[in-house]
Amino acid sequence: MLDLLFRALIGGLGVASVAGPLGAFVVWRRMAYFGDTLAHSALLGVALGLLFEINLNLAIIVLCVGLAAVLVTLQKKHIIATDTLLGILAHSSLSLGLVAVSFLDDVRIDLMAYLFGDLLAISQLDVYWIYAGGLAVIALLVIFWKPLLAVTVNEELAKVEGYPVESIRLLLMLLVALVIAVAMKIVGVLLITSLMIIPAATARKLSKTPVQMAFIASVIGCLAVCGGLWSSYRWDTPTGPSVVVCAALLFLIAYTLPFKRLGER
Amino acid sequence: MSKCLVEFDKIGISFDGRALLDSINMTINEGEIVTLIGPNGSGKSTLIRTLLGLQTATTGSVIRHESLRIGYMPQKLHVDPTLPLTVKHFLALVRGVNKKAIEPTLDKLGIAHLLNSQVHVLSGGETQRVLLARALLNRPNLLVLDEPVQGVDVNGQVELYNLIEGIRDELGCGVLMVSHDLHLVMAKTDTVVCINQHVCCSGTPQHVTGHPAYQALFGVPGADESIAIYAHQHDHVHDEHGDILEQDDHTHCHH
Numbered sequence: 001m002l003d004l005l006f007r008a009l010i011g012g013l014g015v016a017s018v019a020g021p022l023g024a025f026v027v028w029r030r031m032a033y034f035g036d037t038l039a040h041s042a043l044l045g046v047a048l049g050l051l052f053e054i055n056l057n058l059a060i061i062v063l064c065v066g067l068a069a070v071l072v073t074l075q076k077k078h079i080i081a082t083d084t085l086l087g088i089l090a091h092s093s094l095s096l097g098l099v100a101v102s103f104l105d106d107v108r109i110d111l112m113a114y115l116f117g118d119l120l121a122i123s124q125l126d127v128y129w130i131y132a133g134g135l136a137v138i139a140l141l142v143i144f145w146k147p148l149l150a151v152t153v154n155e156e157l158a159k160v161e162g163y164p165v166e167s168i169r170l171l172l173m174l175l176v177a178l179v180i181a182v183a184m185k186i187v188g189v190l191l192i193t194s195l196m197i198i199p200a201a202t203a204r205k206l207s208k209t210p211v212q213m214a215f216i217a218s219v220i221g222c223l224a225v226c227g228g229l230w231s232s233y234r235w236d237t238p239t240g241p242s243v244v245v246c247a248a249l250l251f252l253i254a255y256t257l258p259f260k261r262l263g264e265r
Numbered sequence: 266m267s268k269c270l271v272e273f274d275k276i277g278i279s280f281d282g283r284a285l286l287d288s289i290n291m292t293i294n295e296g297e298i299v300t301l302i303g304p305n306g307s308g309k310s311t312l313i314r315t316l317l318g319l320q321t322a323t324t325g326s327v328i329r330h331e332s333l334r335i336g337y338m339p340q341k342l343h344v345d346p347t348l349p350l351t352v353k354h355f356l357a358l359v360r361g362v363n364k365k366a367i368e369p370t371l372d373k374l375g376i377a378h379l380l381n382s383q384v385h386v387l388s389g390g391e392t393q394r395v396l397l398a399r400a401l402l403n404r405p406n407l408l409v410l411d412e413p414v415q416g417v418d419v420n421g422q423v424e425l426y427n428l429i430e431g432i433r434d435e436l437g438c439g440v441l442m443v444s445h446d447l448h449l450v451m452a453k454t455d456t457v458v459c460i461n462q463h464v465c466c467s468g469t470p471q472h473v474t475g476h477p478a479y480q481a482l483f484g485v486p487g488a489d490e491s492i493a494i495y496a497h498q499h500d501h502v503h504d505e506h507g508d509i510l511e512q513d514d515h516t517h518c519h520h
Contacts, residue, residue, distance in 0.1 A: 028348040150358040153344055160317050160337040161360040161403055207349050208383070 008119045009229055011127045012243065015183045016195065016221030018134040021141055021214035022179050023196030023221075024203070025172060028152050028210075032197050033083060037071070037090040038064045038173075039180050039192040043097030046114055046184075050104055057129050057181045064177030067093065072173075094189070117188035117240030119229065126185050133182040137175055141214075144171060149210055186225075187240040195221060198247040205254045220250055267295040270333050270407050270439045271316060275325035278311055285311050287463045288325065295406060298433055298440040300454040302447055302473075304482055307461040309443045310340075313411055316441070336405030336438075338396045340412045344384050352379045352387075352395055359402040370398045374428065389416030393425060401432065408432070410442040419449070426453045447474065447483070 026035050042060045049059030067089065074085055101111060113121060122130075141148070150158040151168045159165045183192045203216035227250075228243030269292050276289040286308040293299050303309050314320035316327055317337055344350055356367050371377045374394045379387065387395060393413060400408055413429065414422040430453045433440050444450050447457065451470045458467040465478035473479050 028345050030345065146358065147360075150360070153348065153350065153355065153358060154339070154342065156317070156319055156339060157337060157399065158358075158360075159319060160335060163360055201347070204347050204349065209349055209351060209354055213349055 004120055005229065005233060007124065007127060008122060008239070009226070011122045011130050012119055012186055012225035012229060013222050014127070014130040014134045015179075015186045016199070016225045017218045018137045018179055019183055019192075019195045020199045020203070020217030020219070020221040022137065022175055023198075023200035024210070024214045024217050025148065025152060026176065026193070026196050027200045027204070029172070031172075031176070032193060033086045033090075034071070035176055035180070035193040035196060037086045037093070038067060038176060039184075039189045040090040041067045041093035041097070042180050042184055042189045042192075043114055044093050044100060045097075045181075046109075047097050047100035047104065050109065051100070057133070060181040060184065061177050064180055065174055068170075068173040068177065072169075113188070114184065115188045115190050116238060117184070117186050117191060117243075119186050119239035119243070120232070122185050130182045130185070133178050137178050137182075140171065140175060144168065148172060187243060191240050191244050194244045194247065195224075198244070198251050199224065202247070202251040202254045221247070224250060267297070268330060268332075269294050270330045271441075272328040273312070273316075273325070274328055276312065276315060276322045276327065277324035278308070278315065278320065279323050284462060286315075286322075286460075289460065289464055291458050291464065291467065293407065293439045293441050295439050296433065296437050297455045298430070298442070298453060299456045299458060300447070300450050300470075301441065301443045301458050301460065302445065302483075303460040303465075305445065309445075309460060310411060312460070313409060313441070313443060317409065333407060334403065334405050336400030336403045336408045338393075338400040338408070338410045338413055340415055342384065342392055342396055346385055350384050351381050352376075352384060353381060355384050355395065356399055356402055359399060362402050366402060367398075370401050374398055374401075390418075390421040390425070393417060394428075397425075397428070405438055406436075407439040407441065410440065412443050412445070414444075414449070422449050426450060429453065 026032055041063055045060035045063035046056055048063065049056040052059075071085065071089060075082055079085075080088075098111075101109060110118070110121075112118070147158070147163050147168050148171070150161070150163055151165050155165055158168075179196065180189075180192050183195060187195050199221040200213065200217040202220050203213045206216050207213035224243050224247035227246035228239055231237050231242045231246070232239040271293045273289050273291045276286055277284065278286040289312060291299070301309050301312065311320060315322050317335065344355075352371070353367065356362070356370075357364060368377065368380065371380060374397060376391060376394045376398070379391060379395065384392075384395065393415070397410075397413070400410070408429070410429070414425050417425060426449060429440060429442070432438070442450070447454075447470065451474075454470050456467065457470050457473040459465045459473055459476070459479050459482065461482060465482065466473055466476040468476075
């Protein structure tokens, strides 16, 4: 049992550490709904992965990136408002995923685990995936931090100064897709975005610079994972939702108590 | 002869068959301050965006000198309130910036004390200076300023224009700025190009303000409340019939 908890903790901390910094970008760029759409489509990725017997993580990443590309193309055509477009894609891809899963007669999958996550069910292999994907995300964030931030602050200035704006935007979508793929095991497709947004939003209250905010978001995400796991162990609550509730509590605390920003007197 | 940094060659831009710009020709030389002027919706910003590569021209082309390096100052800065960002960090985002140059640049613009301020709390004038600092840190030989004095009071506007002129004198760079009136910018400008979809008229400020096309758009200079600002232009006196009298020097201004 303790072995199981330990593995869950290691996996959860890995996911929270990468979801934090990326969540900061999602918040800054107002991509919350976009993240949600990609996350919802991840279930379709799972179904397709099982159907064609390819690695599920890979299937999710490919599907998310594909969907992101479709989204950007449709956005440029200005046929309908972006939020409507996101709503259509999010829910139709989720439904499509649910329908596709129902066709998989010979494979028994735990739908609830995919929708809401089941941290206690992660395997050693899952942990490896989380850390491989997580390290890739962190490495890309560190290497491309300045261009990513420059494009986020002001795209036009960045473009005039010669940053490859389109590629950077694509990179950010790829990173979001990667995080969704590795985080799905922990909190499920319906709750992934919350693990990115809530710690980042909480960190905003406490930080003065972008780097601070990204770092604090990681720490808060980790605290939420610990708290969620603990309550899950103590009261037998579902782990995914417990982690999210914990994050929401931390958010409430940060915004109701008179905290000062780091470095402020 | 200073080198020509940018030449617009018959630039035309249209959306859904509606022409925004039609056959615009103009040039900007090194060391020259060019002011682009025109009413709202005349296509000033569109023309600037074409130069910056943010907008593609439907017809014609922009010929850029191979040495061209643009420092761009947008109209305003919107940074999402969820993004904590100090002036220092904002300026450090310039591509390939020399971080040692940040403080001296702020010093030169008189805003050294803002180094650690959050960009969200700056006043209009402070924001404009920070944006100007960012443009300068790109080590430009052409400054492109889109309505640089927007949201700044009259005194602040005069100071900003002085600053821009000082930068031109110091760096010898070209300056292209957009303005929707000429009153304050007049004295600091070498060339004025007045556009309204097409080039209405261009030349020295004195020439343009006397041009019928300019007066049709902006009225006769001195005919409105801005007369005080123009007083220094009246370095001549009129007789009862409105004819200009000969004078030996410019110091006697009898009104």
